[in-house]
Amino acid sequence: ALHRSFVHRVFVFFSFMLSSFVVGLRVRKVDLVWGTSPPLFQGWTAWLLARLKRVPFLFEVRDLWPAFAIAVGVLTDRTFIRMSEWLERFLYRHADRVMVNSPGFIAHVTGRGARRVELVPNGAExxxxxxxxxxxxxxxxxxxxxxxxxxxxxxxxxxxxxxxxxxxxxxxxxxxxxxxxxxxxxxxxxxxxxxxxxxxxxxxxxxxxxxxxxxxxxxxxxxxxxxxxxxxxxxxxxxxxxxxxxxxxxxxxxxxxxxxxxxxxxxxxxxxxxxxxxxxxxxxxxxxxxxxxxxxxxxxxxxxxxxxxxxxxxxxxxxxxxxxxxxxx
Missing domain, CATH: 3.40.50.2000 (Glycogen Phosphorylase B;)
Incomplete structure (x- = not known):
């Protein structure tokens, strides 16, 4: 059941990646593209749209993915892990800024190529x-x-x-x-x-x-x-x-x-x-x-x-x- 659930989530992530790209292309006036992870795949959509629109790319990291998924045993396929880790490093290196919600994430993202990191915790109202x-x-x-x-x-x-x-x-x-x-x-x-x-x-x-x-x-x-x-x-x-x-x-x-x-x-x-x-x-x-x-x-x-x-x-x-x-x- 856990495996089926995870496969379903991955399918949803990829579906959203495609649909959000199509919607993003239709938006004419864009000053910045803000991608958020998880889902990590959506970050690739955001990066591509930012390049096509020639605007800055802000990549928000709400959870360390795939690290958390690997740690709890949800993500076990080695090919998928390698692909996810490659994409993670790619997005950190190519984002104009990476925004994290915990100081504990900073070393992780900088160690994988993030050039400029901003800390904005979620906090409370x-x-x-x-x-x-x-x-x-x-x-x-x-x-x-x-x-x-x-x-x-x-x-x-x-x-x-x-x-x-x-x-x-x-x-x-x-x-x-x-x-x-x-x-x-x-x-x-x-x-x-x-x-x-x-x-x-x-x-x-x-x-x-x-x-x-x-x-x-x-x-x-x-x-x-x-x-x-x-x-x-x-x-x-x-x-x-x-x-x-x-x-x-x-x-x-x-x-x-x-x-x-x-x-x-x-x-x-x-x-x-x-x-x-x-x-x-x-x-x-x-x-x-x-x-x-x-x-x-x-x-x-x-x-x-x-x-x-x-x-x-x-x-x-x-x-x-x-x-x-x-x-x-």
């Missing part, structure tokens, strides 16, 4: 979130009243290592006031639900995904939020978007991701690190926060202030606008 909201509606609708709610919000996929969170929940069975909530969807969700039932976990709740504009209400219902990825070297380079939303919502972060995002959380004083892949370490951090709700709230507000100062989308949009103006001057 603080105005979307009210740290003072206690999330009564979300709690009531999911029977979470009088609970210390530890929320994971996001994809339920291979990379997210959510089995570790289930095992941590099992270790917290002696703390009935602690409820672990999984909000979102993905390929692994059904398996996680079945495993939780097999383990007899009553301190775990699965919630359907909500639109982005309702995420603030869900985060308001949390006392702490989990960020977790598999313990792979590649993931030490990433800035997961959810962490900035957690911070903007004023909620402390249980961070089971090493690397650059751990450094942000440490600098902000807005959470506690748990060794990735270690359920006991994760459970220990959750206990620590549940034991001291006042400390948890202080950490949450530290995160809110740090996002406002360093990762506000309005501030980052100004930086992006300046880059675009420079490139098209």
């Amino acid at each position: 603080p105005g979307m979130f009210d740290p003072a909201d206690n999330g009564e509606a979300f709690r009531a609708s999911h029977h979470l009243e009088n609970k210390f709610v530890v929320l994971y919000a996001g994809a339920h996929g291979m990379s997210n290592d959510l089995g570790v969170v289930l095992e941590a929940a099992g270790l917290l069975a002696d703390r009935p006031e602690v409820q672990v909530v999984f909000l979102g969807d993905g390929k692994e969700k059904a398996g996680l639900q079945a495993r939780a039932a097999e383990m007899g976990l009553t301190n775990v709740t699965f919630v359907s995904p909500v639109p982005k504009n309702e995420m603030a209400l869900a985060l308001a219902g949390a006392d702490a939020c989990i960020a977790i990825l598999k313990p792979l070297e590649e993931y030490k380079t990433t800035y997961p978007n959810k962490v900035f939303d957690y911070m903007a919502a004023g909620r402390p972060v249980v961070c089971a991701i090493d690397g650059v995002i751990r450094e942000v959380i440490a600098a902000a004083g807005c959470g506690i690190f748990a060794q990735p892949g270690d359920p006991a370490a994760l459970a220990k951090v959750i206990r620590s926060l549940a034991n001291d709700p006042e400390r948890s709230r202080r950490m949450g507000m530290n995160g809110r202030r740090y996002v406002e100062a360093h990762f506000s989308r309005s501030m980052l949009a100004e930086k992006l606008a300046h880059i675009l103006e420079e490139m098209t001057a």
